[in-house]
Amino acid sequence: MAENRYANAKCFVFAPDGYEEITYSELCRRCEMDQSYEEKKYIPLHGMLMEVTPEQYQEFYRNRRRQKYLDERSKDNGDISIDMLTTPEFNGADILVSSEDIEEQVVLRMMVDKLRSCLLMLSEEERELLHDLFYIGLSERDAAEKYAVSQVAIHKRKKRVLDKLKKMMDC
Known part of the structure; x- marks a missing residue:
């Protein structure tokens, strides 16, 4: 017994x-x-x-x-567990990185790399327009003044370039 x-x-x-x-x-x-x-x-x-x-x-x-x-x-192998790192003042699990965060970072990094390569395939004029509108932050009206065309023409160009970029990204 x-x-x-x-x-x-x-x-x-x-x-x-x-x-x-x-x-x-x-x-x-x-x-x-x-x-x-x-x-x-x-x-x-x-x-x-x-x-x-x-x-x-x-x-x-x-x-x-x-x-x-x-x-x-x-x-024997000298393995360390998260439980070994836990003390009254510190939770060992706090040092873990969420795998979701890593996955999101990897996907974002891949998308940014692909976007950069697709941007290089655009013409110089198309890249300059996107730079002015999205990087510098010009409004369509201000870009129209810079390029001496109407705001509607800038809007159509922007839409055409973005559609072209979207198609390149989807491939």
Whole structure:
């Protein structure tokens, strides 16, 4: 049976309508009185003992051995876990970077690179118009004065250049 460390523990044994809660001393008494209790399997959970099926018992201890193996291997390899970095003053998870942020940054970087290469495929006049409108911030009316054309003509040119740029970006 279990060690004396469970002397003050609650124990849960199978009953017809679920689990029955008993004391550890009651469990020991039942083991002495009823030979079938000696064959039952128990696992420790949060300082308590719980009766489980043989399959559950085997799975529990298989997982426990696996975790012990992984812990030993991590120690041998010098692995560091986020939990090791957590202190009362600092949460180790705070140093993690959200993968969504990284994905967004990568997508943005790829789009900017593609935009730069597409801008180089435009004519000098088209690039200059976009520069004036979007970089310098000229209004269509001010750009019309600069190029000595109507505001409607500037608007149409801008739309045509942006459509051309959009098609290049989609390829």
